[in-house]
Amino acid sequence: MCAIRLRELGVKSVIFDTGKRGPGGRASSRKFEFSDSEDKFSFTADHACQFFTAQTPTFKRFVQRWENEGYVKRCFENPSDLSLIDLTDSEISHEKPTARVPRLSQESLGIPGFVGVGGMGALWERLGESLEIHTDTWVASARRHDGTWRLFKDSRGEKELCPEREFSAIVISHCGKCAERLMRNANAPAPHRILRARFGPKQPSPHILQIQSVFVLVAAV
Incomplete structure (x- = not known):
């Protein structure tokens, strides 16, 4: 969403995504195919986000556009639901x-729910068609120098991603602990302080973000 908005404002961006099959993160889908002696069949499972809602005016405008283009459809409208x-x-x-x-x-819900047509992952594949996306790419470390950022595949900062390019800003869309690790040696003490996080059931400190595990069960019937 950030890259889409930046593109609308005329700012070029590059996305590095760890997904092997495509972008999407927690809004990803997986296609399963089966066959027997006579027929072949398949289905798509959304193995994280199952649906979403639009509550802010800005996001509502995005979703309205996606609905008009056939990228998403409303759910929970059938009386049987x-x-x-x-x-x-x-x-x-x-x-x-x-x-x-x-x-x-x-x-x-009190407000409409939406699902991706063809799965949640299909939505982000369509939205990403006009963006520069590097999939199956892990950013292990970042360094700030003279007002620009350089990204690396390793924690030592030896294997640079896009060595011919420098980035004026970075946006981290990741869990707190991974974001904290990226900023640990990035020569950016202020953002590193607010990103400190720990996994666990109890709050370790008022100044440290608490993260708990989320378990998702996917079942096909």
């Missing part, structure tokens, strides 16, 4: 024989 799922005792436990679990709907 307002129904309740009956789960039997064999599906939950013998101590609680039945339960009623409400499905997500626009009524429960």
